[in-house]
Amino acid sequence: MNPDYNVVTVEALITAYDPILVLLSILIAILSSFSAFGMVERNISSHQSSQKIAWNLFAASVMAAGIWAMSFIGMLALKPAMPANYDVPTIILSVLPVICVCSIVLWLITQQTFNYFRLLAAGLLLGSAISLMHYINIAAIRSNSVIVHDTGLVYLASFIAVALAIVALKIQYQVIQQSQYKFITKKQIVSAVVMGLAFSGMYYTAMTALQFIPQTTDKVINGLSANTLALIVTVMILLLMLPVIIIPYSLRYKQLINTVNEDTERLHAMMNTSQDALIQMNAKGDIVGWSAQAQNVFGWTNKQAVGQALANLIIPIPLRAAHKKGLEHFMATGEGPILNKIIEVEALHQDGHNLPIELTISFIKLADGFEFNALVRDISQRKQAQKALIIANEKLAFQNKEIDKRANELTLAASVFTHALEGIVITDAKNRVIDVNKKFTDITGYSREEVIGQAPGFFQADRHPPEFYNAMWQIINTTGQWAGEILSLCKNGEKYVAGITISAVKDDVGKVSHYVALFSDITLQRDHQCQLEEMAHFDALTKLPNRALFADRLNQAMRQCQRHHNSLAVIFMDLDNFKDINDTYGHAIGDELLIIVSGRMSGTLREVDTLARIGGDEFVAVLSDLVNTEDYKMALKRLLLAASKPITVGDVVLKVSVSMGVVIYPQDDADADILIRHADQAMYIAKKAGKNCYHLFDNALDNAVNLKQENISRIGAGLNKHEFVLYYQPKVNMSTGEVVGVEALIRWQHPVRGLMPPLDFLPLIENHAISLEIGEWVIDTALNQISYWQSIGITLPISVNISAYQLQQTDFVERLATLLAAHSDVSPYFLELEILETSAFSDINYIIATMKACLELGVQFALDDFGTGYSSLTYLRRLPANLIKIDQSFIRDMLTDADDLAIVLAVVSLAKAFQLEVIAEGVETVEHGTALLQLGCNKAQGYGIARPMPASDIPTWLSSWQPYQAWLP
Numbered sequence: 001m002n003p004d005y006n007v008v009t010v011e012a013l014i015t016a017y018d019p020i021l022v023l024l025s026i027l028i029a030i031l032s033s034f035s036a037f038g039m040v041e042r043n044i045s046s047h048q049s050s051q052k053i054a055w056n057l058f059a060a061s062v063m064a065a066g067i068w069a070m071s072f073i074g075m076l077a078l079k080p081a082m083p084a085n086y087d088v089p090t091i092i093l094s095v096l097p098v099i100c101v102c103s104i105v106l107w108l109i110t111q112q113t114f115n116y117f118r119l120l121a122a123g124l125l126l127g128s129a130i131s132l133m134h135y136i137n138i139a140a141i142r143s144n145s146v147i148v149h150d151t152g153l154v155y156l157a158s159f160i161a162v163a164l165a166i167v168a169l170k171i172q173y174q175v176i177q178q179s180q181y182k183f184i185t186k187k188q189i190v191s192a193v194v195m196g197l198a199f200s201g202m203y204y205t206a207m208t209a210l211q212f213i214p215q216t217t218d219k220v221i222n223g224l225s226a227n228t229l230a231l232i233v234t235v236m237i238l239l240l241m242l243p244v245i246i247i248p249y250s251l252r253y254k255q256l257i258n259t260v261n262e263d264t265e266r267l268h269a270m271m272n273t274s275q276d277a278l279i280q281m282n283a284k285g286d287i288v289g290w291s292a293q294a295q296n297v298f299g300w301t302n303k304q305a306v307g308q309a310l311a312n313l314i315i316p317i318p319l320r321a322a323h324k325k326g327l328e329h330f331m332a333t334g335e336g337p338i339l340n341k342i343i344e345v346e347a348l349h350q351d352g353h354n355l356p357i358e359l360t361i362s363f364i365k366l367a368d369g370f371e372f373n374a375l376v377r378d379i380s381q382r383k384q385a386q387k388a389l390i391i392a393n394e395k396l397a398f399q400n401k402e403i404d405k406r407a408n409e410l411t412l413a414a415s416v417f418t419h420a421l422e423g424i425v426i427t428d429a430k431n432r433v434i435d436v437n438k439k440f441t442d443i444t445g446y447s448r449e450e451v452i453g454q455a456p457g458f459f460q461a462d463r464h465p466p467e468f469y470n471a472m473w474q475i476i477n478t479t480g481q482w483a484g485e486i487l488s489l490c491k492n493g494e495k496y497v498a499g500i501t502i503s504a505v506k507d508d509v510g511k512v513s514h515y516v517a518l519f520s521d522i523t524l525q526r527d528h529q530c531q532l533e534e535m536a537h538f539d540a541l542t543k544l545p546n547r548a549l550f551a552d553r554l555n556q557a558m559r560q561c562q563r564h565h566n567s568l569a570v571i572f573m574d575l576d577n578f579k580d581i582n583d584t585y586g587h588a589i590g591d592e593l594l595i596i597v598s599g600r601m602s603g604t605l606r607e608v609d610t611l612a613r614i615g616g617d618e619f620v621a622v623l624s625d626l627v628n629t630e631d632y633k634m635a636l637k638r639l640l641l642a643a644s645k646p647i648t649v650g651d652v653v654l655k656v657s658v659s660m661g662v663v664i665y666p667q668d669d670a671d672a673d674i675l676i677r678h679a680d681q682a683m684y685i686a687k688k689a690g691k692n693c694y695h696l697f698d699n700a701l702d703n704a705v706n707l708k709q710e711n712i713s714r715i716g717a718g719l720n721k722h723e724f725v726l727y728y729q730p731k732v733n734m735s736t737g738e739v740v741g742v743e744a745l746i747r748w749q750h751p752v753r754g755l756m757p758p759l760d761f762l763p764l765i766e767n768h769a770i771s772l773e774i775g776e777w778v779i780d781t782a783l784n785q786i787s788y789w790q791s792i793g794i795t796l797p798i799s800v801n802i803s804a805y806q807l808q809q810t811d812f813v814e815r816l817a818t819l820l821a822a823h824s825d826v827s828p829y830f831l832e833l834e835i836l837e838t839s840a841f842s843d844i845n846y847i848i849a850t851m852k853a854c855l856e857l858g859v860q861f862a863l864d865d866f867g868t869g870y871s872s873l874t875y876l877r878r879l880p881a882n883l884i885k886i887d888q889s890f891i892r893d894m895l896t897d898a899d900d901l902a903i904v905l906a907v908v909s910l911a912k913a914f915q916l917e918v919i920a921e922g923v924e925t926v927e928h929g930t931a932l933l934q935l936g937c938n939k940a941q942g943y944g945i946a947r948p949m950p951a952s953d954i955p956t957w958l959s960s961w962q963p964y965q966a967w968l969p
Contacts, residue, residue: 022204025073030196032066034189035059036106057099059106064098067130070200071137074207087139094136101129119166127162130202160202277376281310283369285327297357297378299350316348330363331370339363344379356383423498425517431455434514443498443521445491456517472502476515480504485522496523539613541591542598550612550620554672557610557624558665568624568665569632572679573601575617575643576657576691585652592649597656600645604638619658620676626664636660636694644692657692659683668697681705711764715748719773723749726781727948728798730957731919731941734929737963740939741797741832744782745948746774767805775806776815779831783823785951786830794955799832799862807835808846813853820857828858834885836864844878851880862919866907877914884911888922888942895927908937926964933967 036059071094105122277297280289290305298305298314305313311320330336340362347357358377363370417424423440427433433451441447464487475482483501490496500519507513537549545553557568575597582590594617601619602611611621621639623632643658661682663675670678678697686695718724728742748756765771782798789796806812820828833854835847851861862883886907894901904920911918920932923942932940946957 021073025070026196026200028073029066029070029200030192032063032069033195034192036063036066036102057103059102061099061102063102063106064095064133067098067102067133068095068137070196071134074200074204090136090139094133098129098133101125123162123166127158127202131158134202156205158202160205275377277378279305279310279314279374279376281372281374283327283331283371285310285324287313288371289373294376297355297376298347314347314349316346316354319346336361336363347376355380420518422518422520425451425456425519427456427515427517429512429514431515443490443496443519444488476502476504477512480506485526486519488519496521497526498522499525542595542613544598544602544619545610545612547612547614550610550614550622551672553610554622554675557622558672560624561665564625567626567667568622569626569635570663570665570675570679571621571623571632571636571639571694572661572676572683573619573621573639573643573658574683574687576659576687578617578656581654581656585649585654589649589652589654593647593654593656596647596649597643597658600642601639601658604642605635609635620679632662632664636662640692640694659686659691660694661686661697662694663697668699708764711761712768712770715761715765716770716773718748718750719770719777723751724774724777725749726778726785726951728785728951728954729941729948730946730954730961731799731939732945732961732963733938734933734940734963734967735938735969737961737968739796739958739961741799742954743834743941743948744778744785744798744800746778747948766803771803772806772809775802776819779816779819780822783819783826783831786826787823788951789954790826792955794958795830796954797830797832797860799834799860801864802833802835804835804847807850812850813857816854816859817857820859829860832860832862832883834862834864848878848880855880865921881916883917883919886918886920886937888920891920891922891928891932891942892924895931901931904932904937905935908935912936926966929964929967 105126108118108122275293277294278289278291279287279294282288287305287308287310290300290302292302294305295301300308300313311323315323326336326338330339338359338361340360342358342360345357345359346354347359349355356379358379360375361372363372417437420437420439423443424437425433425440426435433454433456436446436448436451440451472482472484481501481503484499486498486500488496488498498519499522500517502515502517504512505514505516537546538544539546554570561568575594578590578593581593594613598611598613598619601621605611605621605623608624609621610624611619613619623635626632639660640658643656647654647656661679661684663678663682665675668675668678682695682697686693689695725747726744727747728744730739731741731743732739746758746762748761750756762771765774778800782800786796786798809815820826820831855861860883861879861881862885863879863881864885865887866884884907886904890900890903890907892900894904908918917939918937919939919941920928920937921941923929923932923940924944926944928942928944929940932938946961949957
């Protein structure tokens with residue numbers, strides 16, 4: 001390059017570009033690419049070769065025209081310092097190679113075999129064509145200057161064109177090959193923009209590579225001026241681009257509309273012919289789509305359904321809340337547990353009945369929200385078929401089970417027939433034997449051949465009368481079965497008892513075809529049963545009926561009395577003095593005595609009467625069919641006489657008598673058990689009356705006994721409920737004023753009657769087991785009280801009253817020792833036991849032994865109410881008592897009754913003689929105490945000293961006690 005020339009570079013010309021024309025050139029490049037690519041897609045959618053060629057050429061021409069227009073307008077955007085014109089033929093010629101290349105490139109990207117090699121080739125062709133067009137257009141410039149090119153920038157421009165062309169073609173190929181046809185996509189726009197940038201990028205890079213060298217010449221520049229050419233090109237390009245853009249995309253839009261319409265029609269056709277109903281619902285839960293099959297399933301027409309709330313139309317009331325909750329959950333979270341799943345649910349028909357449906361719900365995201373599609377299939381027939389199939393399967397299973405059962409039954413029957421432990425006989429309808437099993441032969445001794453064809457009667461004994469067999473067959477023919485016992489004969493002539501069951505077998509029409517008899521030899525069982533019955537109903541010693549058999553016969557006799565309107569007598573008998581004989585001579589002699597006496601008494605009774613032994617020496621009899629109630633008296637006299645006759649057993653002559661209690665039914669209209677109890681009560685009265693006699697039961701006596709029993713039960717309940725308390729009455733030495741002890745006196749804190757003294761309840765439990773419990777409670781409570789008083793500094797002995805019944809218990813000493821051991825902190829010396837003088841001599845030897853054993857434990861004894869029992873002085877001397885208590889009945893009147901005074905003086909003297917202490921009860925005045933002191937009795941207790949008081953009052957009384965001055969020395 002000559003440095004003397006005036007060179008104008010592109011950098012200097014940039015400032016001379018028209019920016020509007022630059023932007024217009026780039027826009028035309030993009031629009032032409034967008035239009036050309038749209039026509040290529042029309043090529044894909046065309047089915048005729050001529051149409052494909054036409055669209056290809058049309059697209060190539062549009063793209064080439066766009067490139068040419070972009071290039072030319074870019075040159076027009078230059079405002080060079082010197083004027084320049086353009087050679088029109090050269091410019092027109094520049095577009096022809098581009099059209100050819102674009103046609104080839106656009107054809108390549110429509111082929112299925114388009115690959116990366118072809119993509120590279122197409123990019124190179126298109127980039128080369130763009131470069132060629134550019135340099136042809138440069139050659140069309142007519143100006144007074146020399147144009148020089150920068151080689152590096154030329155290559156760069158070509159590379160930009162090729163690279164961006166490849167990218168644009170790759171994107172457009174992906175758009176063409178997509179399966180879903182769309183009107184305008186992002187990739188379509190991107191591919192057009194990239195292609196437009198390839199054109200303009202190449203051009204403006206190439207323009208940068210140009211250098212203009214001005215020349216001084218008078219040569220006239222030919223060609224069209226830039227302004228004229230710019231106007232022509234712009235108008236042509238706009239006229240060309242407008243239909244080019246509109247036509248393909250109008251066709252594209254029309255095709256898209258047609259496709260949508262076809263898809264819609266196809267969808268409607270599928271919906272209306274499908275077995276499934278399609279229901280569309282918006283986000284509010286309103287129906288927006290309702291297929292013809294939906295009308296068939298639910299009964300609502302499309303017109304009735306669309307616009308209605310889905311829940312109100314087809315969802316049963318119990319499920320609507322769940323539907324609403326599920327819709328709200330989806331709208332809030334975008335999730336639903338049943339979406340895109342096949343479920344079975346109940347739906348509501350227009351007529352109000354529920355039907356089972358199969359339901360699949362999906363959703364579509366729309367611009368304005370969600371739309372739900374529900375595919376519904378009525379599965380009523382399927383459910384019915386399933387139900388029918390289940391029933392059929394059950395029937396088939398049942399039939400198979402029955403078949404197996406019948407087969408097993410047949411197999412079992414054959415096995416049972418052969419191996420049964422019972423004999424089996426099968427006869428025909430005429431009662432002729434057709435088969436027997438092996439056990440039959442084992443029992444009877446007859447072989448199968450010997451009995452086939454015979455009537456079963458030939459091996460039966462003649463014990464049963466014809467009426468028995470007639471009744472048996474009548475039952476078999478009426479009920480189909482009979483069970484019982486038949487005396488039969490073995491082949492050897494021996495008899496045996498057969499326990500047999502005979503059944504009638506009927507055919508399909510209900511007619512008897514066979515009889516089956518199952519039997520076994522129960523001879524040994526019957527003999528054993530008879531023995532057991534005898535043991536169960538008869539006394540083993542006397543062979544008389546026992547209590548159980550007597551109760552049965554008594555009940556029978558009572559029913560007979562009701563039928564015949566007569567009377568019966570129940571007699572309860574107890575042998576007098578039998579215990580003494582049994583103890584003296586032993587049980588063998590006693591048993592022999594019972595056998596003889598029972599035999600004699602039984603012999604005095606009639607056959608209709610019953611005598612039974614119910615235990616020990618107790619008997620009970622029932623005299624039936626008494627027309628006159630006085631008839632029983634003669635029987636009683638015979639019984640008394642029979643029992644009282646002397647009995648010789650070996651070398652011993654024995655004599656007993658009997659005490660009897662009698663009750664007459666129905667004068668005493670009670671049940672059997674109560675009649676026996678009443679007779680028992682009357683017997684005890686006979687005993688008390690002197691024995692060897694009878695006593696007729698008295699209802700008043702029974703009422704008294706019942707009342708006593710009720711009172712005893714109430715006393716026992718009171719003991720369990722802690723209703724009993726001990727009161728304590730002090731005992732003092734009058735001459736010194738010293739408190740020498742207290743006497744424990746029981747009281748009953750009755751919930752209704754209040755505080756009750758001992759005389760109101762103790763006599764009711766005399767000689768009863770409950771008196772032993774109360775007696776032990778008194779001792780235990782007294783020991784507790786002694787312990788407590790000792791803990792607070794009070795040391796007082798306590799005396800408690802002991803009944804003879806308690807003292808005579810064989811375990812009294814042992815139980816007393818247990819109570820004392822339980823209170824080891826209390827000295828036994830502080831416990832004094834008081835026994836009545838009269839009870840002490842009921843069994844003097846036993847009482848003395850018991851008292852001595854108790855004394856060894858450390859306790860003291862006192863004789864209470866002394867003077868009322870006329871005790872023998874010998875016995876008094878032997879009793880190991882420490883103290884005598886003078887009964888208050890003598891103290892009360894001693895000041896006015898000389899006899900009572902004499903008795904008191906005698907008791908005091910007797911106590912001194914036997915070196916016993918003495919204490920007087922019932923001291924109520926100072927005068928009583930003074931008189932007793934004069935007689936030599938220093939100790940006393942009574943109201944004049946202190947009334948009985950609760951244990952809590954004793955400490956207070958002790959602190960306030962002051963003896964009378966008249967008593968002190």
